[in-house]
Every structure is written in C-alpha cells, then in structure tokens.
Amino acid sequence: MTALITAPPRTPLARLRWALADGWTVTRRDLTHWRNQPLQLVAGLLFSVMVLLMFGFLFGGAMFVPGGGDYREFLVPGVLALTMVFGVETTFTAISTDAARGVTDRFRSLPMAPSAVVLGRCTADLLSAVLTLAALVLAGLAMGWQWHNGVAGAFAAFALLLFLRLAMLWLGIYLGLVLRSPEAVMALQILVWPLGFLSSAFVAPATMPGWLAAVAEWNPLSATATAIRELFGNPGWGGQSWPSEHPVLLAVLWPLALTAVFCPLAIRGYRELSR
Amino acid sequence: MSSVEPAVVAENLRKRYGETVALDGFDLTVAPGAVHGLLGPNGAGKTTAVRVLATLLRPDSGRASVAGFDVVAHAEQARYRLGLVGQHAAVDEMLSGRQNLELFGRLYHLRPSAARARAGELLERFRLADTGSKPVKQYSGGMRRRLDLAAGLILSPYVLFLDEPTTGLDPRARNEVWAAVRELTAAGTTVVLTTQYLEEADQLAGRISVIDHGRVIAEGAPEELKRRIGADRIDVVLHRDADLPTAAALLADIAGAQPESDPDRRLVSAPVRDRMAALSRLVPALSSAGITAEDVALRRPTLDEVFLHLTGDQQEVVA
Known part of the structure; x- marks a missing residue:
C-alpha cells in the first residue's frame, strides 16, 4: 500500500501548512473528547461557576473591599484570573496521561509535524479557557457584575486573561513531561489551591500578615486580577505598593517571564524524550 | 529498493x-x-x-x-x-x-x-x-x-x-x-x-x-x-517423591552428567548424548530398582534452557 504514503513536504510554506493541519487534527481530538463526554465538560464549567457563586453569596456577605465598592464586582475578575491559573491542571493532566499511556510515543512514531502535539494542546486549552470565561461572564452578569469601561477595555482584559492561560500552558506541559505519576497529578491538584488563594483573587492582600501580603501582591494571579479590575472599571483594593500600582504592566510581564522560562523548558522536555 | x-x-x-x-x-x-x-x-x-x-x-x-x-x-x-x-x-x-x-x-x-x-x-x-x-x-x-x-x-x-x-x-x-x-x-x-x-x-x-x-x-x-547447546534431554516423572534421589543417581550414571531434580513435579532431567541408548538403559534400570515412573520423555532443550545456557545465569530458572 505504498500508494498511501504522502511525500513529506519540502518547501517552508508547505511544511507550515502541514504543521497547522496536524495541529488541528490533534486539537480535534480534544473537541471529540468534549463531544463524547459532554458531562465532563459541563462539570468543569460548573466548577468555576460554583466557586464564583460560593464566594459571591456564601462568604461575600462577610467581605469588604478596602477602597469601597461592591464585593461581587471585586470578586468576578478575581475568579476569572483564578480559573486561568487553575487551567495548568488541565494541561498537566492531558500531557502526563499521554506520556504515561504511551500515546506520546505513538505520536512520536508517526510522520506528523513534531510541533503538532504542542500546537494542538495549545489550541484546545485556549478554546476550553474561552468556554470557561464565557460561562463565568454569564454567571457574573447574572449576579450583577458589569464592565464599565467599554468594549475595548473588556477585550484588553480578556486578552490579558488568555495570555496568563497561555503562560500556564508551558508550565503545564513542562510539569506534565517531568512528573508523570498519577500521584503527581493529585499533588498538583491540591497545590494549586494555596497558590490560588495566596493572591488578591478573593480578598485584599492588605488584610493579610505583612510577608504573606507581599507574596500575594507579587503573585502573577494578583497581577492579572488587579489589571483586569482596572480595565473592567471594577473596584480594586487600592494598595500602595509597586505591583498594585502597575498592575497592567505586571500582567504582561509575568506571563512573558513564565513563557520565557517554561516554553524552552517544555520544548527541551520533548527533545529529552529521544535522549 | x-x-x-x-x-x-x-x-x-x-x-x-x-x-x-x-x-x-x-x-x-x-x-x-x-x-x-x-x-x-x-x-x-x-x-x-x-x-x-x-x-x-x-x-x-x-x-x-x-x-x-x-x-x-x-x-x-x-x-x-x-x-x-x-x-x-x-x-x-x-x-x-x-x-x-x-x-x-x-x-x-x-x-x-x-x-x-x-x-x-x-x-x-x-x-x-x-x-x-x-x-x-x-x-x-x-x-x-x-x-x-x-x-x-x-x-x-x-x-x-x-x-x-x-x-x-x-x-x-x-x-x-x-x-x-x-x-x-x-x-x-x-x-x-x-x-x-x-x-x-x-x-x-x-x-x-x-x-x-x-x-x-x-x-x-x-x-x-x-541444537547449538547440543544435547537432547531425558525427563523422568516419578510416582513417589521418595524415589527422587535413587532415580537421580541412576540417571547420573547413565547420562554421565549431573541431573536436575524438581521435587515439586517429581521430575529428574539430564542431558544425554545418545538418546536411544540412554532410554533403553534407563527404563530397565528403573524397574529393577523398584521405581515406578509416570512418564519418561526424550526432548530437545527448551528455549529457556538455551537461554540460561547462553546467559550463564542460573538464578532465573523458569522451566
């Protein structure tokens, strides 16, 4: 059946088209997962919405925003940023499961573009992030949250959120290739919680003990949360420190820095597989 | 190509x-x-x-x-x-x-x-x-x-x-x-x-x-x-455990090599050079010693034996 063999493309443009096509095939694999198990997808979306509702209505009554303003207006951007950071779990689980089950090796034994696995993962995870953001925005709107600075500000905010998610993608790929055991998956699922809470997502760092407040202020999650509060025109907590006065800059720099470190590490992780 | x-x-x-x-x-x-x-x-x-x-x-x-x-x-x-x-x-x-x-x-x-x-x-x-x-x-x-x-x-x-x-x-x-x-x-x-x-x-x-x-x-x-490790083997499965040492001694004499015994299976086994001669000497020797055999078989070595012979690792006996 030699006739079935396609000659590998030679020109750079043909190779690019080939890589994009393979990347889309790998993305479609995730889309098929969603179609096969819609409940799993819905449960994932409900989880984020539940966190929002829980803090909005259960704890929300006891919360106050130092600068004044509605707590739910403060909360929604925090949860949006939080779910982007929690996305690292999705990436990590997908990568480590494939590596452990031998699916990664199968891909590597196929004549596909080597970049397709990463490109496919990236597209699928960003699509899932968009779905999560959409669900949260709807829930937020229903509980009275709004953006006040027009569509351009809102778009800039969503762009920053997806940029944070993209940075988490490289971290997730790197960790997934390095730590493959199911126990590591568990550990990561637990560890993202303190990392998520040690931020300005739910409360103002000003209410924390000094050193914890400093960690929380510098948390990449806080940077994005504070930046998008500004872009949406939602109440912030009004800190006086450098990170709380330059949130948008930091919300660009943090994901850039994470990408600069973990993107090469992730690529090296794939290269290491053939060593 | x-x-x-x-x-x-x-x-x-x-x-x-x-x-x-x-x-x-x-x-x-x-x-x-x-x-x-x-x-x-x-x-x-x-x-x-x-x-x-x-x-x-x-x-x-x-x-x-x-x-x-x-x-x-x-x-x-x-x-x-x-x-x-x-x-x-x-x-x-x-x-x-x-x-x-x-x-x-x-x-x-x-x-x-x-x-x-x-x-x-x-x-x-x-x-x-x-x-x-x-x-x-x-x-x-x-x-x-x-x-x-x-x-x-x-x-x-x-x-x-x-x-x-x-x-x-x-x-x-x-x-x-x-x-x-x-x-x-x-x-x-x-x-x-x-x-x-x-x-x-x-x-x-x-x-x-x-x-x-x-x-x-x-x-x-x-x-x-x-074939490369040569000898065929003769396997004897005994009726009684107690006969194992006697049968091993008889087989050692006939085969000219130390047999292996497997008490669990009541088996003695040894490599032999001339298969038919060994068989025709062993069967009467067993019966005159009053030993009942359940099975006597000539066979080529299994790959396990070949493998162990080649790697020289006697600890991983599988057969």
Missing part, C-alpha cells in the same frame, strides 16, 4: 544512561518478510533497541535503518514505513476505537475519507467492528491490544515493531494477539518482536537474537539455537 536489501539494519548501536549501558554494540539484520524475535531478560536492552529502530530514541553511536531509511537522518521517511506497538496499549481511552484509528490515520496524512475507510477495514479485521463506536475505556485488555495493533497497521507498514505484545494478557487474549501476528506475517509484513517469553519467540519467530547486557549473544533459528 532492491528485494535483497534488509528490512531492518542495526550496526554497532550504543546507548547509555549515566552509568547504565542500555545498548553495547547492538547488531541486527532482518530480511524482508521475516519475523525476528529479540529475546532477553528485563533490562537486557530489547526495548531500547526497538525504541531506537522506531525513531523514538537517538543512539549515542552506531547506525540503524528501516526500509533503507536511516532512523536518525531520515526519521520522517522511516516513520511512514514502520508501525510500533509498544508495551502499553497506546490508545486514547476517551475516544472510541474508530475515532482512535481515524485520528492516527489523519496523522499519517490520509484524506478524511481514506482514514475513515481504513479504520473500518481494520476494525473489521481485528473483530472490533461491533464495539468500534464504544469508548476504549470499556474495552477488555485483549480488545485494547488488538486496537493498538490495528493502530500500528494503518499504513500497512513495511516493518512492524512489537514490544512485548502479550505482556500482562490472559492466555485467551495472548492467543488472539498471536493469531493476529501470524496473519500479518502470512501477508508478508516484516515483524521485529521483543519478548521475555521463550514460548512466544518459539511460536512466532523464524529467527531469534538472544540479547543480554545490550548486545546480541546468539542468533539463529529456534531449532538451530536449541
């Missing part, structure tokens, strides 16, 4: 991980259409060798080719011509069998219609057509392994690598996989198979390379390997 060119070549492959030498001058030549078994204990280097040949690992030195394409310099071309079935069923649990085969077909750059058609054919051939649209999560171990095998055959590869294809399967599933491999080889596919099971190599492979410490320590047809 001329027909005499080997399907698989490995020349002096070396690969080390820190202190561990996984391949230490590994050589292999497999003729087109042959079934070649790589036999060796855990850690002998079988899997490393297959991973190098299947383009997954770069060797530190040496060269290897599949269907004439160098596995490092022309990995992409080699990948179009090889199929790999590894130790795990490397399929996506959340997809159905059909969706898995279509996914891999698309990654071999088949058109959507061709990928669909090929998935259908393979499901039919591996008796998965009925369950083709169920998620793989619900498959039994044997079904997963058959699907895995099907995924390795999407392009009808010139060379199929099977890395311990039946490890962890029950006997029924193992027979299914063996039947599938026999069908493939009947159709002319070259197969390189690693196994720890000597029976498996004996059943499937036309030639066997015995591997230990990262290199081939013996190579030949199974019968040839068995």
Whole structure:
C-alpha cells in the first residue's frame, strides 16, 4: 500500500501548512473528547461557576473591599484570573496521561509535524479557557457584575486573561513531561489551591500578615486580577505598593517571564524524550 | 529498493544512561518478510533497541535503518514505513476505537475519507467492528491490544515493531494477539518482536537474537539455537517423591552428567548424548530398582534452557 504514503513536504510554506493541519487534527481530538463526554465538560464549567457563586453569596456577605465598592464586582475578575491559573491542571493532566499511556510515543512514531502535539494542546486549552470565561461572564452578569469601561477595555482584559492561560500552558506541559505519576497529578491538584488563594483573587492582600501580603501582591494571579479590575472599571483594593500600582504592566510581564522560562523548558522536555 | 536489501539494519548501536549501558554494540539484520524475535531478560536492552529502530530514541553511536531509511537522518521517511506497538496499549481511552484509528490515520496524512475507510477495514479485521463506536475505556485488555495493533497497521507498514505484545494478557487474549501476528506475517509484513517469553519467540519467530547486557549473544533459528547447546534431554516423572534421589543417581550414571531434580513435579532431567541408548538403559534400570515412573520423555532443550545456557545465569530458572 505504498500508494498511501504522502511525500513529506519540502518547501517552508508547505511544511507550515502541514504543521497547522496536524495541529488541528490533534486539537480535534480534544473537541471529540468534549463531544463524547459532554458531562465532563459541563462539570468543569460548573466548577468555576460554583466557586464564583460560593464566594459571591456564601462568604461575600462577610467581605469588604478596602477602597469601597461592591464585593461581587471585586470578586468576578478575581475568579476569572483564578480559573486561568487553575487551567495548568488541565494541561498537566492531558500531557502526563499521554506520556504515561504511551500515546506520546505513538505520536512520536508517526510522520506528523513534531510541533503538532504542542500546537494542538495549545489550541484546545485556549478554546476550553474561552468556554470557561464565557460561562463565568454569564454567571457574573447574572449576579450583577458589569464592565464599565467599554468594549475595548473588556477585550484588553480578556486578552490579558488568555495570555496568563497561555503562560500556564508551558508550565503545564513542562510539569506534565517531568512528573508523570498519577500521584503527581493529585499533588498538583491540591497545590494549586494555596497558590490560588495566596493572591488578591478573593480578598485584599492588605488584610493579610505583612510577608504573606507581599507574596500575594507579587503573585502573577494578583497581577492579572488587579489589571483586569482596572480595565473592567471594577473596584480594586487600592494598595500602595509597586505591583498594585502597575498592575497592567505586571500582567504582561509575568506571563512573558513564565513563557520565557517554561516554553524552552517544555520544548527541551520533548527533545529529552529521544535522549 | 532492491528485494535483497534488509528490512531492518542495526550496526554497532550504543546507548547509555549515566552509568547504565542500555545498548553495547547492538547488531541486527532482518530480511524482508521475516519475523525476528529479540529475546532477553528485563533490562537486557530489547526495548531500547526497538525504541531506537522506531525513531523514538537517538543512539549515542552506531547506525540503524528501516526500509533503507536511516532512523536518525531520515526519521520522517522511516516513520511512514514502520508501525510500533509498544508495551502499553497506546490508545486514547476517551475516544472510541474508530475515532482512535481515524485520528492516527489523519496523522499519517490520509484524506478524511481514506482514514475513515481504513479504520473500518481494520476494525473489521481485528473483530472490533461491533464495539468500534464504544469508548476504549470499556474495552477488555485483549480488545485494547488488538486496537493498538490495528493502530500500528494503518499504513500497512513495511516493518512492524512489537514490544512485548502479550505482556500482562490472559492466555485467551495472548492467543488472539498471536493469531493476529501470524496473519500479518502470512501477508508478508516484516515483524521485529521483543519478548521475555521463550514460548512466544518459539511460536512466532523464524529467527531469534538472544540479547543480554545490550548486545546480541546468539542468533539463529529456534531449532538451530536449541541444537547449538547440543544435547537432547531425558525427563523422568516419578510416582513417589521418595524415589527422587535413587532415580537421580541412576540417571547420573547413565547420562554421565549431573541431573536436575524438581521435587515439586517429581521430575529428574539430564542431558544425554545418545538418546536411544540412554532410554533403553534407563527404563530397565528403573524397574529393577523398584521405581515406578509416570512418564519418561526424550526432548530437545527448551528455549529457556538455551537461554540460561547462553546467559550463564542460573538464578532465573523458569522451566
């Protein structure tokens, strides 16, 4: 059946088209997962919405925003940023499961573009992030949250959120290739919680003990949360420190820095597989 | 490509991980259409060798080719011509069998219609057509392994690598996989198979390379390997445990070699040079000593014995 063999493309443009096509095939694999198990997808979306509702209505009554303003207006951007950071779990689980089950090796034994696995993962995870953001925005709107600075500000905010998610993608790929055991998956699922809470997502760092407040202020999650509060025109907590006065800059720099470190590490992780 | 060119070549492959030498001058030549078994204990280097040949690992030195394409310099071309079935069923649990085969077909750059058609054919051939649209999560171990095998055959590869294809399967599933491999080889596919099971190599492979410490320590047809360590063996199964020492002494005298005893099976066994003479002396000797034998058999050595003889490792007696 030699006739079935396609000659590998030679020109750079043909190779690019080939890589994009393979990347889309790998993305479609995730889309098929969603179609096969819609409940799993819905449960994932409900989880984020539940966190929002829980803090909005259960704890929300006891919360106050130092600068004044509605707590739910403060909360929604925090949860949006939080779910982007929690996305690292999705990436990590997908990568480590494939590596452990031998699916990664199968891909590597196929004549596909080597970049397709990463490109496919990236597209699928960003699509899932968009779905999560959409669900949260709807829930937020229903509980009275709004953006006040027009569509351009809102778009800039969503762009920053997806940029944070993209940075988490490289971290997730790197960790997934390095730590493959199911126990590591568990550990990561637990560890993202303190990392998520040690931020300005739910409360103002000003209410924390000094050193914890400093960690929380510098948390990449806080940077994005504070930046998008500004872009949406939602109440912030009004800190006086450098990170709380330059949130948008930091919300660009943090994901850039994470990408600069973990993107090469992730690529090296794939290269290491053939060593 | 001329027909005499080997399907698989490995020349002096070396690969080390820190202190561990996984391949230490590994050589292999497999003729087109042959079934070649790589036999060796855990850690002998079988899997490393297959991973190098299947383009997954770069060797530190040496060269290897599949269907004439160098596995490092022309990995992409080699990948179009090889199929790999590894130790795990490397399929996506959340997809159905059909969706898995279509996914891999698309990654071999088949058109959507061709990928669909090929998935259908393979499901039919591996008796998965009925369950083709169920998620793989619900498959039994044997079904997963058959699907895995099907995924390795999407392009009808010139060379199929099977890395311990039946490890962890029950006997029924193992027979299914063996039947599938026999069908493939009947159709002319070259197969390189690693196994720890000597029976498996004996059943499937036309030639066997015995591997230990990262290199081939013996190579030949199974019968040839068995002949190479010479002697036939005589096995005696006794009726009573108590007769074991006496029978061993008699057999030692006749065979001129120290027999091995297996009290659990009430078995004494020794290599013999002249099989018929040994048999005709042993049977009367047993009866005049008042020993009842349940079974007396002459046989060629098993591959286990060949293997142990070659590796000189007496601790892993399996037979």
